Amino acid sequence: MTHSPVLAARELRWQTRLFLAGEGGQPLLTATLRAPHALRQEDAFHQAFFACCARLEQALHSAGLEGRLLLETRDAEGPARHYAVADARAAKQAAIRFEETQPGGALLDLDVMDMDAKPLSRADLGLAPRACAVCGARPAAGCIAGRAHDSHQTEAAFRALLPRVEDEAARAARLALLSLLYEVSVTPKPGLVDRADNGAHDDMDFYTFLRSAAAIAPYFARCAALGQQPGIPADALLGRLRPLGLMAEQAMARQTGGVNTHKGLIFSLGILCAAAGRLGEKRDAGALCALAGQIAQPALEDAADASHGARVRQRYGDLGARGEAAAGFPSALAALPVLREAMHKGEGPDRAGARALLALIARVRDTNVLYRAGEEGLTYLQQGANDLLARDIPPEELAAFSRQVAARGISPGGSADLLAVAFFLHLYEGDA
Ligand SMILES: [Zn+2]
Incomplete structure (x- = not known):
């Protein structure tokens, strides 16, 4: 199983989150690039990821949620940034608002763990699941599981998000x-x-x-x-x-x-x-x-x-x-x-x-x-x-x-x- 670099990267990312939240004794927000695997190593998507992160940092800072950068990684899953945040629920709410309303917010996956390293979901906050980036249907998981969109359609939809992310x-x-x-x-x-x-x-x-x-x-x-x-x-x-x-x-x-x-x-x-x-x-x-x-x-x-x-x-x-x-x-x-x-x-x-x-x-x-x-x-x-x-x-x-x-x-x-x-x-x- 660990012969697949993507699976290895995924496992490593999960262990990293558990470690940072558990050791830090502080809630953790992890930003990762939301895009099909075929696009995750492209420079244009990396640049868009870091421009979106800069905006996210400003949003966290102005909401009084700290957002101190602990670790930045790049691996087979793409780039990731891990932040210490002041309040897990408030950070999850701010993260969802960012994903839903900010230009390029659709290019970020923002995951929050509380200080006991327990992940918070949208359902925990009584919020609707995330929408599909291709067709807008909720939940996106339904489109993915049902293979509702072919890879050309999906990649085109994500490429169309790039021009919206100007630093x-x-x-x-x-x-x-x-x-x-x-x-x-x-x-x-x-x-x-x-x-x-x-x-x-x-x-x-x-x-x-x-x-x-x-x-x-x-x-x-x-x-x-x-x-x-x-x-x-x-x-x-x-x-x-x-x-x-x-x-x-x-x-x-x-x-x-x-x-x-x-x-x-x-x-x-x-x-x-x-x-x-x-x-x-x-x-x-x-x-x-x-x-x-x-x-x-x-x-x-x-x-x-x-x-x-x-x-x-x-x-x-x-x-x-x-x-x-x-x-x-x-x-x-x-x-x-x-x-x-x-x-x-x-x-x-x-x-x-x-x-x-x-x-x-x-x-x-x-x-x-x-x-x-x-x-x-x-x-x-x-x-x-x-x-x-x-x-x-x-x-x-x-x-x-x-x-x-x-x-x-x-x-x-x-x-x-x-x-x-x-x-x-x-x-x-x-x-x-
Ligand atoms: Zn869809």
């Missing part, structure tokens, strides 16, 4: 890049680079922004992965993000010939990506911005910066991008419903983006505008934005206003950054 960090990084591309693509924009012209700028165009965005894309993934590391407290994250941000600024400068295309967004979206990595599955823009505000707090105390924003801060008392981040992005959150409602009504990113951008221009004291055009320039810009908003933004008038602002040499870059942040928050809350 939260990878998702946040993808959405950060997408929000940069959406922002620069919105056309027309007053004074800013868009698909039609370069606004008030003579040192950059649309393609400068595309090169810059491509150069800094890997940075967002690093920020999000840093946020996922549970050992770093929120107020220590900024110090760890800074060297990554400097590297991203250098990568940007190499692609733009030293022009500042995305410095503000390297700061803002880097913090938001770290927050998204930490927040896990929650996907709530308010909670995300509150956590990002905690992460950004130390930036307010750092006075050694000589960017436009800092110089204007001395002159006008405004806090610029740092103040916005440390306050939990109140302006971007205020623009979010404007953007969301327009997009849900079926308006494209050009029209919805223009609405949100004008709302931001009308609201924020844009430090880029103050630095180049002073209070007078800001008043002119804000009056124009309010006027267009009051008349539902006639397209020809928006185009004319955009040209006039550019001709005056005004570029509301701070508001444009906040539009990218609002796009990020909108995408973050959505299903995509």
